[in-house]
Amino acid sequence: MRGAKSAKWVVGAIVVAMAATACGGGSNDSGKGGGATFRLGITEPKSIDPINAQESEGTLVARQLFVGLYDVKDDGTLAPKLAESAKPNDAGDEWTFQIKKDTKFSNGEPVNAEAFIRGWTRVATKASASDVAYHMNGIAGYKELNGGSSDKFSGLSAEGDYTLKVKLSAPDFEFDKKTAHPAFSPMPKVAGAGDNKSFNDAPIGNGPFKMSGSWEHNKKITLVRNDDYGLTKAKLDKVELAILNPANGVTLEYKGFESGQFDWARMPVPQMPGAKKKYEPQGEWVKADVAGINYISPFNETSPMNSADARKAISYAIDRAEIAKGVFQGLQEPATALLPPNFKEVYKADVCSSCAKQDKAKAKEYAEKAGLKPGDTLDFGYNTGAGHEEWVQAVAKQVEDVLGLKVKLNGLPFKEALEKQQEKGAKGIWRQAWSADYPTADNFFAPLLSTNGINPDANGKALGDNRGRYSNPKFDELLVKARQTKDATERAKIYNEAEKLAIDEDQAVIPTWKRTQYRLVNTKKFTNVKIDFYEDPNLAEIGVK
Template identity: 30%
Template sequence: MFKKLISIIAITLILAFTVVGCGGNQESKQEEPKKEKNEVTKVSEKDKYGGVFEGRISADPPTLDPAHGTDSTSAKVIRNVFDGLVEFNKDLEIIPAIAKSWKVSDDGLTWTFNLRENVKFHNGNKVTADDVIYSFTRLLDPKTKSPRAWLFEGVEGAKSFQEGKAEKVTGLRATDDYTVEIKLTEPFTPFLSVLAMENAAIVSKDAIEEYGEQFSQNPVGTGPFKFVEWKHDSKIVLEKNEDYYLDGRPYLDKLLFRIISEGTSAFAEYEQGNIYQIDSDIPDGQMSRVLNPDGEFADEFRKVTRLGTYYFGFNVQQEPFNNKKVRKAINYAVNKKVIANVLKNGLVKPAHGILPPGMPGYNPDLEGYEYDLEKAKQLLAEAGYPDGLPGTYELSYNTAKAHQRISEAVQASLKKIGINVELMSMDWGTYIQKVDNGNTEIFRMAWIADYPDADNFLHVLFHSDNFGSGGNYSFYKNEEIDKMLDKARAMKPGQKRIELYQEIEKRIMDDAPWVPVYYYTTPLLVKPFVHNYVMTGQDELSFTDVWLEPKYQ
């Protein structure tokens, strides 16, 4: 996703993560751009209101239904249309949203949420505890087919409900109109963070019954902006929710997300002032201009360290990738340093593991797989392929020039050890369906944290309960790892839990279902007249607090 950087040494951009609290939440500090040369005078609160934020997304979202969203493109829109009980702030701390307060029992099993009494859906209906119960039950309902049903599978009675043995989930209860009680079968350390995910957003039962399967095209939530229009592959339009429960928010009248797939086109639109923000795929040829500390973009450029890892995965149930030695051989054959330092020109760090820096449990001493063609050839020979793999295999990726260049580099590396791969590119919606269904051999993917806990990487992406759309795109299964992951997510925060996750990561790396390539960093351009735009280590926040200087409204 990120493009080549020129003259990186000339730029001093530092971003740090520090641990906040006992729950392992991370503080993500986004480097601020330089002050404008002609800094605007102080703007009154009144003058912050109005205007349209002209934004961009790089693909048509597969869905706008929170129950089905599993990608960052969908999430960018969903988080502005919907709210959950809680949400993340800029420091990745949990703060109130629809729930104004909460408490948890001493044994960590019972969570009680007190709801605000002034929250309305965009159709005008008031939100009550019954809406929360409906939303969470819907996520668990097999009829919904949500790939994120696992979020609430630890709730008491969830299994019986999913198996059709009970009509409701006993662990989800409305004790009055504005109080929700959730009982878990066992402690789940990151449960509160899970509730901040877009999938746990509160949805309108009336709207779902009205639109049926078309709810994903006509979302109705409680968020700061209401859905207005979606012209596929062209634009999505949202307008201000005048009845939003936070007084005086949002500032903007509208959000307009133009769908622009290529970074070159998006950058041209940004330069012309037609969009106000661009990230990730700033064109290579423009990076020297972007990074010039005295240049035209000096007031607009930021660099954000992300809780994310870019990788190539294997479908480990397909031959010959069901052979661990073949997978390890490919790991040794891929030159991650060249990809990071040449193709990405030093903006990103080569990955030596699954967990990225800043994530609790990240192990800087994990060895990983250094580039070693002789070792790769030796492992192939031990696997029974002394002359390389017979035939040609598919390496698939979603359409983007950055992914293409990296895939071509991997293709060239594998050819050196006798493995021929054919590159297959497709649009994001088609691609994610292909990966979800396991119709892959080698595939490009990335994961940026939904919540700042190792569970979100290791359990979601490698537990056998999460095959396919659940996150385990490699269809990796190791019963011992499953048991260790189940144990870790129920442990109290602390060093023992961290050490267990580090042992899990080490064992998964030895099994080699992935080729981790690099840890994410996002280059970002934001127009200087845009204020309060925040991208965290996970993703950008909603536009609730964003405002434009009066002359740009």
């Protein structure tokens, strides 16, 4: 979500909820320093302010405007940004970060330890009602701050200007990785409270780019190079993100690339084989096996998906290999686990027994156990305009053919889809995808499957990314145990046990395809254009020919 992408949700190609896709812009408007304008197409973000940036479109922008303690390299390794060092104590419940000196926000305010405390507190405070605040729930004082009984983050303190001390409520030997999420960005004093609309629409950050004017909702967002950036400066002069109609955004991206309007684009699934044939020989086809997963999320609390048997019946009814070959033309590969293969230290294939191959007999057996009967209705939601229609329809037909259910497809624009999933009493299944925000299994398990990841408000609305509302105390205990385990090999074993419980025994979610991403790239005008760890273009590193 993820979501990612929160990890972030992904719109397209499946950044969960879903990831959004960026389309690049075609003009080569030269500016000072010999730069250029790079144009992208996205759908309307929920937020570009780190206080609530959660899906791919919003986090794409937030990562250009802000830089925190760490980033993540393409290969999934942690890359220091403003952190000169990070040291846990022996117990793993306290971290000390030394912050790079003499960097500043684009308005001249200093980026120091207090700026980090200010930013993290702003996200976690109750008044912000942030959907991504849960990433900080391991910090001491989070519950009081998020619950409204305190306005201070008791676990955060500064020792001098550039030493940040973080006290955790429980040991976590991977806490440094989590600070790569935009929610952990520093904030200038001018940011004010969470409902500061002028700042929400034109954030003042410390990243490689800064806003040019304000976010023009449903029209565009324009970024320009931040020449006062304290690290390696961007080569591009400007980035223009056109906000496209969510009903057919991915099609508009593809057509925009073909016409020269965009420099980066996703493609509708049916057009991928043709696009590969045309653009790969020209060096304009990019592929990356990324740190994400495509899956179907059943709503665990409500009928008809409120039993593991019902969820397994749906999973066994799906012929992933057939859809991968037919709909995706071999460009996607079936998934048999929730974790992605590039999490090499933790990944295990074939965790999900019901994912290995379609088994009609077992699907019917589990449906009977669950009380699912032919003619029963199953709601199947997905986000429109991102190329999901074909495969969603294929899954629906397989479920109808095998189980005799009536599958009711419910397509919504991405922003509306995310909101619909949060509603109390949501039912059926939903197409989802998750792209990692930081390189740890915890970034999948905690947001998507932990009880804390539900984060309901007083009205039962799920504010976290566990939209399916799966909850198992044993699973939660395993996550705590993993965080407290200093040895990486032993920690991986615990994560494996947790995944087996949630994905195989409980079938909390239904893995579908691994996340292999494809993009079209304008290499005639730009160099060093890649799909980064977050499934976005690496805007701060792009060169100009």
